[in-house]
Amino acid sequence: MPAHRSARDRLFSAAAELIGERGFHGTTVDDIVERAGVAKGTVYYHFKSKEALFDALLSEHLAHLAEAFRAAVDAVGSPAEALQALIRTELDYIQANRAVSKLFMSEVWRADRAWCDTLQVLRERYVSVFREVLDAGVATGAFRADLDPALAASALFGTVATAALDWLVFNPERDIEAVARSVQSLVVRAVSA
16 A cells, blocks of 8 residues: 555555455454554554444545535536436445445444444435435426435435446446446436426
8 A cells, every 4th residue: 555645544445445355343453454554553543443443434435425425416407417416426436435335335234333323324414415406306396296305315325326336346347437327317217207
């Protein structure tokens, strides 16, 4: 790993890679520090435990995703354009952050983890952006009147995430533009009035 990256960033990268490869319980702090190229005390300087490291990793990445969603929506006009922008932002994010995205998708459904509360708060932050766009689309008549924006927001985020991970694992040679067009077309048709 490049030496110019902070120890915290190197710990995050190493943890995401290793936990993605071996699972949370199959990864030790020793594994993480070895891959990160830092002393073991560095972990405990920044974090109380492996669980705290993982919680912080998820928090930081998902906060960035929520901010990217907000910026994408603020940059366009109509609800349909905003929905397409959200889809493209999510695909770009997942492509750039594969290891963390895999971790998130595997952990978001587990209610027995120390970071469950963190995930719930962050999930609400990014899903709420989808919901606002869907609410606006229903209110303006652009999206179906019978749409349940709360449920649809979660379903759309999950659909895009699943499609992105499927693409990156099974068809990585596909161009992101083609993937984005397909997913955008599918989603917009599903919600359009």
